[in-house]
Amino acid sequence: MTLPVNPPVRPMLAKSVKGVPAPDSVDGGLVYEPKWDGFRAIVFRDGEDVEIASRSTKPLTRYFPEIVATVRAQLPERCVVDGEIVIDIDGRLDFDALSQRIHPADSRVRMLAEQTPARLVAFDLLALGDESLMAEPFSVRRERLVAALGNAEDPVHVTRVTDDAAEAEQWFEQFEGAGLDGVVAKPLAEPYAPNGRVMLKVKHARTADVVVAGYRLHKTSTASRPLLGSLLLGLYAGDGRLQHVGVAASFSERRRAELVEELAPLVVAEGEPHPWAEWRDESAHAGGRLPGGQSRWSGTKDLSFIPLRPDRVAEVGYEHMEGVGDSARFRHTAQFKRWRPDREPASCTYEQLEEVARYDLGDVLL
Structure with a gap:
């Protein structure tokens, strides 16, 4: 050119x-x-x-x-x-x-x-x-x-x-x-x-209460100093499934180390049930919605995660959802706000999310 x-x-x-x-x-x-x-x-x-x-x-x-x-x-x-x-x-x-x-x-x-x-x-x-x-x-x-x-x-x-x-x-x-x-x-x-x-x-800018059901280790994490990379977030769908809806990240190095210790009592032992247990099955990754699944963006990047008992609720900030109904998820990385010990995990459903009125794209385009 x-x-x-x-x-x-x-x-x-x-x-x-x-x-x-x-x-x-x-x-x-x-x-x-x-x-x-x-x-x-x-x-x-x-x-x-x-x-x-x-x-x-x-x-x-x-x-x-x-x-x-x-x-x-x-x-x-x-x-x-x-x-x-x-x-x-x-x-x-x-x-x-x-x-x-x-x-x-x-x-x-x-x-x-x-x-x-x-x-x-x-x-x-x-x-x-x-x-x-x-x-x-x-x-x-x-x-x-x-x-x-x-x-x-x-x-x-x-x-x-x-x-x-x-x-x-x-x-x-x-x-x-x-x-x-x-x-x-x-x-x-x-x-x-x-x-x-x-x-x-x-x-x-909106907030939602979500279930924390796992985390990934940070890329700089070591065996002697494990550091949390991102929290894996879920919302309960109408049929009772805990749907993976995205991640929260952007913690300081000190906070990453603290979170690993803080969440240690919730780590699911090998063989214990977990709502996302199917991530261990490679054939289940094809759908692209599992927290341990590969995607066209991640390539061969290791996306395995540490499963947690879904007992803790966090408030996160988000911009908007991608998708509709009980298959929607956060379009971008969510921002961790605070823990919500006053909330029951079962109350973290899609119903809490603001429903945006539909608008035809044809009326936006010139």
Whole structure:
């Protein structure tokens, strides 16, 4: 490729803030966009050559052949676009379906591309023709993006924006029902800053009481100094099963050592029953929902865990759930808040979770 902006390029990032900031809270003003929940992607096109790079600059090109085809069909012949690759099912973003694309078999990738095709949501333009736009303010880059992709058709979309904080608040509440993550506020006067946290993001914050039924050791753990890496969390489904819903991590080294000692009396001995005992059976890992199971993300990483009697309840913070009903789980790593000795494990059910009103993704996309 001989573009004015060539890979690798790390995308511009955002830092978390509480509440939608006022549009005049930064010099030059802010505009707001929906925060998409997909794979961040920088798309490079130079004629027939197309490359799609992830947030970490790793190649995504082979996993989304339908996006490659639509880039050749709809994007300017020479351009660099920053955006998000998403998949939606029944009018809602589906991250599980998206993650299934990261598969070594080309035949499976192409089958999924036909069954659950992806969309490209564009929100920035880094280069067009022989011109780099990286040094231009976002206000200019946005105008150029709309002009370049204004006639694009599904599955290419230019994300909507607003300069009205009240409308952004409305998006924050409504669009979660379509699977979106929150709202991003972008400074109009700023140039593109690769890997810089220049933008502001507002995400949903909630808490839940969960059962702690195991833990994984930290990668720096040793036999002489065991350190806890993450707590394995569960919620009881309607049929009485303890469903694995995610992990809580991010402890200090001192706290990791303390937690190993604190949880030692709850460790399940070999042969004792445990709600996730089937993790020992390799054939059970195929479903990808067991705490000891491998995934396309973990590869050969050891995900074995120390099973605990499900007797302790913790309060954790989370942003939103992935999935529906009694199969939902935390979309991101949960944040440990405190132990809840006043709560019975049996009371930690899905019923405590806030139910978000459904919202059709078609009403979000332009």
